[in-house]
Amino acid sequence: MRCPFLREAQVKYCKASAVKRMIVRMPAEAVDERCSTSEYETCPSLIQLHEDHPSHSHCPFLHESLVQYCAASPVTKYIPHSESTITRCGNDNHHYCDLYVSIAAPEQNEDGHGDSRASNDSIPLPRRLAFTSNHFWLDQADDGTCHIGIDGFLATLFHKIDKVNFITTKGISTPIVVVTAHGVDLQFVFASPVNITGVNSYLRTDPDKVLTHPYSSGWLFEGTLSESSNGNAKESFVRELLRGDEATQWMSKEVDHLSDFLHNTILPNHATAEPMMADGGVAAADFVDHLEHAELLHLFNEFFSPFAHWRNASC
Secondary structure, three states: OOOOOEEEEEEEEEOOOOOOOOEEOOOOOOOOOHHHOHHHHHOHHHHOOOOOOOOOOOOOOEEEEEEEEEOOOOOOOOEEHHHHHHOOOOOHHHHHOHHHHHHHOHHHOOOOOOOEEOOOOOOEEOOOOEEOOOOEEEEEOOOOEEEEEEOHHHHHOOOOOOEEEEOOOOEEEOOEEEEEEOOEEEEEEOOOOEEEEEEOHHHHOOOOHHHHOOOOOOOOEEEEEOOOOOOOHHHHHHHHOEOHHHHHHHHHHHHHHHHHHHHHHHHHHOOOOOOOOOOOOOOOOOHHHHOOHHHHHHHHHHHHOOOOHHHHHHO
16 A cells, blocks of 8 residues: 555656756646747757757757655655655555654554554554564565564663664675663564665664654564575464464563563572562563663563574473
8 A cells, every 4th residue: 555645746847957946737837838838949048058859849858757755745855756666655665654654653553454452561562563472573565575673562671772783784684683771782683584675774863763663663674584595484484473362462471471580580689689579560660770781681581582482382
C-alpha cells in the first residue's frame, strides 16, 4: 500500500534557465504563456542560445515531466516518477517515515494493522510484526523487503539510551548494532543473515527513539532476508518467529521471568543488596540504575542473547 501523502503532478521547467525551477501545470492554464506560444522568441534566456531544430509553436527548451511529492512535507520536493521505485513512499515501507509517523501515528492503531498487548503489562505487540526470542521484531512486506528493530521490552529495562552504533551497515551480513546504556555497550545480534540495504542513521542523533518508538521511527535495519549456507535455514527461521497470540503469551512470560530473574539471580548476589520484602512484585521502573556492570551484562545476556531460543525451547 502506498503512502496516503504521496501525490503526483505534471510539472514544466526551462532547460535554458540558469536555475531549474519546476512549475506545476494547472488544468486551466493561461493560453498566452510565452513558452507555449511563438512569443518565446522574445525570451532573454533564449536569445543567448542556439537551437538547431527550432519549433514555431512553443519553446524548444520547454520540458514537461511527471513527478511525485510528499503532501505532508513542509518543503515540497519533486521527485521524477522514474525514480519512484527507489523511495519508500510507494509501498508499505512508508510506515517507517518520520513524517508519516508524526502525522498518522501508526503505533496508535491508525495504520489499520491492529495492535495487541501482553496481558499483564503495557508492552505493545503490533500484529503485523513477527518476533524473535531475543526481542527483535521483523516486518516483511509482500515484495520481500523487511524492516528490523528491537521490541518494546527494552523500554522496561532502560529509560534512556546514550548511543546507537551500527556494526553492519550494508550487504549480506548478520545485522549487529551496539546500544550504549548506563555506560555499558550492549551488542544486539539478529538471528538470521540479511541483505542489508540501509540503516536508520537518524538514531545516531536521537537514540531514544529505540525506546519511545520501537516499531516505527526507532527501526534499525532494512533489507531482505538472505539464504545462508543451508538452503532451508531461511524457511526454518521464519517458521520459528513468534506471531499474534503466541507472541502475546511469550511477552507475558518474559515480563514475569524478568521479575523472577531479578529476585532469584541478581539480588542474592548483589554486592550492595539491602534487605528487601519478598513480595514477589514486578521490577521497579528504575531497577537498572542500581545494577553493577557485570549484573547488567548478565541481565542482557539472559534476555537479548542471539542464543536466547534455548531457554524458550526448554520451557
